[in-house]
Amino acid sequence: MPNDARPVLSIIVRRFHQDRKADILHSLHRLQQVAADQPGYLGDHNSLSEEETQCELVNVFAFNSRKNLERWEASELRNRCLAELDRHPQKATRHKDFEELARLLPQTSRISKIEIVVILIFWILISGTCLGYLGDLLLPTGFPAVGRSILLVTINVLLISYLFLPWTSNILTKLKTARAERVPKS
Incomplete structure (x- = not known):
């Protein structure tokens, strides 16, 4: 600008x-x-x-x-x-x-786009794997594969969007802010 x-x-x-x-x-x-x-x-x-x-x-x-x-x-x-x-x-x-x-304003740190992408990939892999195992344990064997995939992807998206991404972003922001406040200003 x-x-x-x-x-x-x-x-x-x-x-x-x-x-x-x-x-x-x-x-x-x-x-x-x-x-x-x-x-x-x-x-x-x-x-x-x-x-x-x-x-x-x-x-x-x-x-x-x-x-x-x-x-x-x-x-x-x-x-x-x-x-x-x-x-x-x-x-x-x-x-x-x-x-x-x-x-x-007080010193704050923002999360970059690449950091958000890394967080999303991390949670997609972790929660996707965990949900796959849970799906194997909890869903009946006759449950259609397409329905299973749609259900697991929906649950994964909801968990990441409303729980994991905000929580992880908040923690990362706090860590970056604490680090920025410790660094002496020139």
Whole structure:
């Protein structure tokens, strides 16, 4: 993905007195309506917390690229809405953009396609063999070969899909994550 095509979040934290809450939320709503019409706009989210007489409002605006966020930040409509919003007394306002959101998340490891294929082959061989022996023991000798094959393959697919593959993938992910966390970062 080109450097300019990564989603970008613009996070703004505002602190203000509770008696300004209605005015600030009204102005913010107008700002969000204007943002929704901008190219590359992906959405927004607000989180309002209140303690005694103070409020803290976190606004998150998401755009599909740095370029579209910069267009939004340079927009005359946005600046007018911000001027209206800033007319209300606020104790503090902080603004930060995030491009590399993966840095904010805990270290995790993903399973590659080749690892999934290896896991599937392993479980197809193991469970297929075990189910074959069980089929020999439990199914009557007169059971049609085609019916036996369909039954065993169906059971094998269900076991692998809903039990063995998720379980093995989860264990492998945990092992890879633990290994990645032990390796010192350069």
